[in-house]
Amino acid sequence: MTDLSFLSIDKASRRVSLDGRNPAFYSDPNRVYAALHAECPTFYWVEQKQWFVTGYDTVNALLRDRRFGRQILHIATREELGMPEPADHTRHFDAAEAHSLLELEPPEHTRLRTLVNRAFVSRHVEKMKPEIEELANRLIDAFEKDGKTELLSSFADIIPVTMIARMIGIPEDMGPQLLKWSHDYVGMYMFKRTRADEDAANRSAKEFAEYVRGMIAERRANPQDDLLSHMIHTEHKGQYLTEDELISTTIVLLNAGHEATVHQIGNSVRVILESGLSPAEMFRDEKATERTVEETLRICAPVHIFQRYCLEPAEIDGVSFKRGDKVSMILAAANLDPEKFTEPLTFRPERDEAPNLSFGAGIHFCIGAPLARLELNIVLPLLFQRLPGMRITAPLRVKDVYHFHGLEQLDLAW
Template sequence: MMIPPFLSIDPATRHVSLDASNPAFYSDPNAVYAALHVHCPTFYWEQQKQWFFTGYDHVNSLLRDRRFGRQILHIATREELGLPEPDQHVANFDLAERYSLLELEPPEHTRLRTLVNRAFVSRHVERMKPELAELANKLIDGFEKNNEVELLSAFADVIPVTMIARMIGIPEEMGPQLLKWSHAYIRMYLFGRTREDEDGAERAAKEFSDYVKTAIAQRRANPRDDLLTHMIHTEHKGQYLSEDELVSTTIVLLNAGHEATVHQIGNSARIILESGRDPAALFKDEATTERTVEESLRICAPVHIFQRWALEPVEIDGISFKRGDKVSLILAAANLDPAKYSDPLTFKPDRNEAPNLSFGAGIHFCIGAPLARLELNVVLPILFERLPGLRLAHTPMVKDVYHFHGLDRLDLAW
């Protein structure tokens, strides 16, 4: 396995040097993951000053390991851990994140997730199939005659945000604004974020929160059959969600409910077209469609990294962690582990191997996975069936960020 020239690996110390902002890396991270699997599947990333895991079994078990958690301040103070005080210039962002399902640990996580979970189980989500198909067809009606399209703006951006907005009870004409807030908001999660990124995320969090508070007030006055009303009026063991919990939960559902799926619609369309396989065979029936979708999720996952705090001293793969250490799990690399997948860098929808880890595992398994899977299983067959002869018009442009893997543009023609 060739080591890319921009990657430096010292197998003896398991130290790796890699600039995440290098286009050669973020354009094709799979090549780097393949080299890491050969030489150093558990490694210390010098630029990030943290240990990372890429092996399937390690990532899968660490996602479920209760010695690690998404937060640490529920069991230790900042002073004990030597953590700095929170930055005041991102106070609104921190408040919006305080009760995020992604960040909480039990018992708070259990309570919030129980209240929200009912809306996302497969049988509820399945009912959205007809309106999902109708939306996909309507969007294609709008550009079919042009014989060309930039797929993200005309199709992939619109579908997930429209569906999650409808589900929660947010007017779908808010879609473009929700996308702007979301794009600004998630820049806080990126490596090497700038003060400009932080200020943009803070503004987005404030505006987003204010909007959600207004929507909550409207639902309190006029309940409807939507998820927001359900979250306001449903109790768990005698407790209702507080205003701050409602705001955090609504924001995380809106962000997570579309950001990754937008990326995955583009990623999947690209990988299918680049594979040279016949779309008619890939989407022949529900079973082949499902396999195609799962394989595209495996080979080009939209979210690459999830982090965990060590909640107690623990040793993993010969590395000792003390309480308060952070570790990173590369989901997208675990999906390429040659110990689990034959010829892992090849798109093979007929493979019958380990399930992909693109939605995580354990108590933080993605609550929106049934919705994301439904969207991909419905809209991708419609896209390829409606536009026979679909092809790449230009080389796809990958977003200039690592961590969330997706395209900036996907220009197609037929």
């Protein structure tokens, strides 16, 4: 019997009490999601003071519902909504987020996304296949003879940040610094973040923005065949991106372009090894590999929550929302909806059911999804082919950064 004593569900009022920082929850959130599906798929999370939805169809519809958006201040003032003024100690972070693709609504979102999208469509990304293979093989060459490695630092951390830096046009030797800035930055998305987390994110946002500003000046003077030059020198309906828009867009692409994929490489290796199933069978051909990758994305998604503001009065699953209210969708829970997936808590690499929602849907569907999928479809089979007999050698700890989901480290031997 699963112990869920840390979870309290009042089905009648749809109120749920759950400490998001409790290791019993964030180490294995799927069993909590299963309980929510059984009892209360749409619920008010008392500690977060907000409504959450977990049902697949509800989440999928809400992601596409134009009555809800990522921002609200384009149609209402802080005063009207009773929102506090932004804090001074996070002003650099707020400035970096001000023009983020993740935070904007049309028409600004459409303009920014149109300028960036071309670089991320599948046919462009597909050309990076040989580079990803070469990098992955080179990294494995460095530790294969040791018979063991800590996979996140020796492999998973390096591939996504290197590939997104190459795409944008940032020197690869900036990789470790980009990782540090990014880790500080995502600290802002933790439940119950501390003042120290906010100070670190603000400091890193300031340094990150200053670095990108310098790169922009360099590319204005000497354009290259890279995404940053493309964003600087391409117009959309007679408009160019402003410097602030360029900075926000570059930062969000670097963060989103690797943070989730790092987690997903680790999560996928873990779930494959723990399943006891044959990796050779999972990766026997391209089709089987694709299905296996999609199943790992379904059962151990790297990003769990996406939030929306209500832009006009609306009702979702019997709950009334007024303008300015917030609602969150738990993408990782939608992937476990028993209405859509048979035996949803079981890893079944041959599964062919509903598409997972790990990359979202609608206008904010993850722009980097083709790149992330390509990286996973290349590096996972390669790891298991090159290192047969891989096994986990140390107890696993999940990072306390819910609603991101990833391991602290992954010690392997073969």
